[in-house]
Amino acid sequence: MDLRFTAEENAFRERMRDFFTTQIPADIREQVQRGEHVSRDQQVAAQRIMNAHGLAVPHWPAEWGGQDWTPVQLYIYQDEMQQNCVPAPLGFNANMVGPVIAQFGSDAQKKQFLPATANLDIWWCQGFSEPGAGSDLASLRTTAVRDGDHYVVNGQKTWTTLAQYADWIFCLARTDPGAAKKQQGISFILIDMQTPGITVRPIQTLDGGVEVNEVWFDDVRVPVENLVGEENRGWDYAKFLLGNERTGIARVGVSKARIRRIKQLAALEHVGDRAMIEEPHFREKLAAVEVELKALEMTQLRVVADERKRDRALPNPASSILKIKGSELQQATTELLMDVVGPYILPYDDHEHGSNEPPVGPEYAAEAAPTYFNWRKISIYGGSNEIQRNIVAKAILGF
């Protein structure tokens, strides 16, 4: 047992840090640091730089742009990306549909989609959730009925993140309504968002932004060659996809970056005569989160190390722990940020609707409350923390 990083691993970290801090435009990283959403153009720009350096999809098969990295290297890559406020390659592309196509897609699909997906020439969104389904994903009701060499898709998806930016959507749709179990008879289908019959309606979230949407399919005709893998086996591909994000989910680097920022701002904010960072109570609150975060980082490294011994096709229930604790700590940092900002969390900066006035109060104040509001979602989406607890209870504790 040697819990330190090797010299090679430390050198790799230096290389990553150097790349992220010198190659990704500072304005993009600063915007992420402030807690603001990046624009579509910024997301595309950052990912293309990474892709040009072979760093957008390092976990993909080598022939499609992957690097042959160890789990520890992948971890370091992700950690440095997060700590340096670099927007991660679009998850729907890099972690979701890309690996599914690489694993289960036809050769034609791989050629058509993988390079464009890695380079964010295609912006993907995910059509899994449906109204009323929530965590019971398999109860989906969207149908795809075969009609000649097309599927005709009808139904409604919801919580479709950034559908307003998307070129394509990957969907689960029911192709065999008579299947014995609800998990059967579902297919995994790729759909061009330009196809007639698709309607996108934005849903405004608590922070005032639009990140998610409802998407309707009204007799949408999709060529059968857009089916991934076999018909009626979509549930298997979806499980593969959902198990893919195992360790980065804790987002320790994101929390570290935010704590660093909180400490910087707390040196500027004063309570009475004293800088906030000098307040023992506040320092102890911060330290308590730092302790849990260090523990989570070590937990994550243990899971990463364990990955070498696991069948990568099987989900790792330990990732549920990373999700539970990681989301709690990310949420805790958003509250600490509000502590620092103090009364100036109150004004609502309506920049989404074109307000161009300077912020009320310090410039760092405007995103504090929206970030807190928005980040309540991270213990809900991707399998709520309640679902994660059910998974741990069953898969680890044996209930």
Added chain:
Amino acid sequence: MDLRFTAEENAFRERMRDFFTTQIPADIREQVQRGEHVSRDQQVAAQRIMNAHGLAVPHWPAEWGGQDWTPVQLYIYQDEMQQNCVPAPLGFNANMVGPVIAQFGSDAQKKQFLPATANLDIWWCQGFSEPGAGSDLASLRTTAVRDGDHYVVNGQKTWTTLAQYADWIFCLARTDPGAAKKQQGISFILIDMQTPGITVRPIQTLDGGVEVNEVWFDDVRVPVENLVGEENRGWDYAKFLLGNERTGIARVGVSKARIRRIKQLAALEHVGDRAMIEEPHFREKLAAVEVELKALEMTQLRVVADERKRDRALPNPASSILKIKGSELQQATTELLMDVVGPYILPYDDHEHGSNEPPVGPEYAAEAAPTYFNWRKISIYGGSNEIQRNIVAKAILGF
């Protein structure tokens, strides 16, 4: 709405405080304040003084020694008793078997038992719980089989508090094993602890003391006149009994007294150059508990005020809230006491086994850890906090 006590109520409080602080021997109250158990003799002495002044069983019917007090007066009486570290009249007598006999007993039983019960001439213990039953009280297996003018009792009870001191035990026993529901066919029977066939085995608890026991009944012959009320209706009487303690359960006065003591000790203990009570972090921890305690006191007063409008024979589900929060806060104070005592919580003072050496460290240190250990029970006994949550979920929230 007027949330203040009336002048009459304040005068009543003064009278109670005066009585408790001048009539109950100081050594007994100091022992309670230190967190030590009182002896059987001390318990009897205190209760007899109260009874001589008509203050042992004020909530009983007037003809058996009760006072015709309002719920608020009863609350003030209890609060002053707790705040002044007076050992409450034995609960098994005053709140459990006494009211049951007064309500459901025969005239002969009332005459035989009530005055002696109020005066603690009889020390009662409770034979409800059985091994393996836990909160599922009605699954009890102790039997009482009619044989002429006796019942023959066989079975085992557990968690029988202070059975080693008891003269009599009130038991639930199954008299009709063929009853349709497990709550039916149970009878409420009074048994002299001197009867042949009774064995008491002490159970040592975490604090090292013996508060609870196992009690075995081996062909114990009990005269039929010791049946309370009707045969097979014991479950109703037990429910009446358990619903009787509704508001005092929060034990706000006990927590107040302990916080007062913690503040006194924290002025004596030093961390570096500073008295512990001057440490901002410690003061804030204390204050946080004081806030919740004040809220609980107000909650308790609201429940007390509500009592006037309620059928006193029905349990009040709001008392579950008092139980949940009251036990949490009592337990929180035991941890604050350990905070103050610091390293000297470590020595185990084996006074139960006749150690007569002076305490290691300050004299107030010895009880800190045992109190913490012992008080874990208060969120378990009398219907665990999990059971209380089930009650609130069903009876108040309508799940």
Added chain:
Amino acid sequence: MDFDLSDEQRLLKDSVDRMLADRYGFEARKGYRAAPEGWSRDIWAQFADLGLLGLPFTEEQGGFGGGLVDAATVMEAFGRALVVEPYFATVVACGALLRHAASAAQMEALVPGIAAGQRVLAYAQVERQSRHSLTAIMTRAERDGDGWRITGEKSLVLHGDSAETLLVTARSAGQHRERHGIGLFLVSADAPGVSRRGYPTQDGLRAAEITLANVPAEALGDPAEALPILEQANDEMLAALCAEAVGVMTAMHAMTVDYLKTRKQFGRAIGENQALQHRAVDMYVSLEQARSMALYAAMMASDPNPLERQRAMHAAKVQIGRSGRHIGQEAIQLHGGIGVTMEYAVGHHFKRMTMIERGFGDTDSHLAALARLGGLIAA
């Protein structure tokens, strides 16, 4: 001791509840917020008709002689419905300031207009650096004949953009953070030298940044010794906010329980999961604790002993903050996805609760202040 509402109080409560049930649904509220001022003058007139706007003033002054319990009753109902009109600013905050500071003549000049719904007031107290301190005032008041001239910048003035009249704190003497030297001044919002920038707040209300450049003003009470009155009024504001918060929490809890009972997943109501039931129970315990402390705050906000009063208000704000945070976060979590959208009411309550939790001193600062005062229980 008596926790029952009087007949008058019950009447007040019923009429407010009825009006809100009729006029203040989720969609209706959206409409009021979309108005130019961010709230509805029509609803405001209804408040006047119901006597709510004159509530805290005596009948001689043109009001209805309501006490803090009456105010709490109204505010709790407003919390449930998330009322966006400037009731807190005009009636609670400025009402308390006027009652404690204004002369009979000043009352006579102002109260009828307030009670009739013709005059909206705002309390301009916060400054850029003040962080909830009542003494960190850099705005200056200088004598000008019989009157005063005010110069300075006021920030986060609740409903400061739609108010006709401003009550402004300013320093006529003394040093920064000194207790002596602070006065309360009456300023007309359209006086020369007043410039205002209004904006929406995170919880759907409105506020303004206000610059005062040599603006003519009238003193309310002693121009250099207003602090005790500001503190008294501040504590009454806190009591009202606590009551409003209880309304907000009550609504969040009720919506959550309702959602758990009706939302079906995996073929059954999610509320059949015991883990979620227990969490709803813990929310309920938090709610009842908050309700108790809001009552305590209403009782203690007029306590003649300032130290006891302040201890009580710190404690109340701490309990409200903790309960509100717990209930709010759990309400969102248990609602799942729809909890984080603007399309469903619970998120709006969560946002209001967050701003109450962190407004007028956040939970940590009140806890620290209470600890400095030695807590609630004397050693």
Added chain:
Amino acid sequence: MDFDLSDEQRLLKDSVDRMLADRYGFEARKGYRAAPEGWSRDIWAQFADLGLLGLPFTEEQGGFGGGLVDAATVMEAFGRALVVEPYFATVVACGALLRHAASAAQMEALVPGIAAGQRVLAYAQVERQSRHSLTAIMTRAERDGDGWRITGEKSLVLHGDSAETLLVTARSAGQHRERHGIGLFLVSADAPGVSRRGYPTQDGLRAAEITLANVPAEALGDPAEALPILEQANDEMLAALCAEAVGVMTAMHAMTVDYLKTRKQFGRAIGENQALQHRAVDMYVSLEQARSMALYAAMMASDPNPLERQRAMHAAKVQIGRSGRHIGQEAIQLHGGIGVTMEYAVGHHFKRMTMIERGFGDTDSHLAALARLGGLIAA
């Protein structure tokens, strides 16, 4: 980075686990505690046979050259079984002190006896007023020819009643709480002037109050500059305690999950209640966090940078304390009645956990110290 045990470490772990499984059941442990010294010399001899008592010393010194990870492996196993023998006092605490302070000659004189199980040591550091401070030392050391004489009172000396040899901190120079002037001294427990009062501790171990009246002693290292070594050794003790705590927690969690699965109430296993399952999951998350931090502590306890090392140790003790408190309280609560009796193992684990949580600086004091050092993440 490599989290796997080496072959030697796995061998060590297996042999310790096997021995404890054979010899250290709940009833057996009760017997060991009933012995006059409160622990078993027979078991101690077995530890010697397994090489555990010489573990931290080099082979040249007569030991086995184990590192902090080996120590952690042993201590975690001991935590699961609640070992009552003086391993922490003799091997972990005094072992670390000797390794850092003793001369080759002193090592030669002491280590073989320790490794063979013939010599028990205790570390006499705490004093009545010191409250975990390493510098609050009033015990005096005065030069006496080539040697020293020690006078003072030491308190809460773990296994001080059965130790043959004491390592005593004393001040040969400097003022109270000054860093300079502190030395570490070797004292024979049967030397004239040593009087000891042994007593049981809350967690079933033993400790002693020790009075030293002009007792002859030998200095270990510099008699006035031992503090850095005491700090280094203290951090190694903390790392070992963290590992032991993980063992204690692991056992409590396993017992609780097992109990939930087997205990039946209302006709079914109580573990079928989802609310209880989720609480067992939260305990598991706490446990894994603690396990991670204990590994971190083992890694950082020998870090050459004292500041980084101390930050890490404070953080580890905080995490261990929080996780241990959470897991311990929940384990008792979920066991119900049997959890609060001495007749069932979980309560004994709970008591040991409580003493670890509050020994060697409680959670609050380590958190405060970490905060004073600026936390773990640089701004």
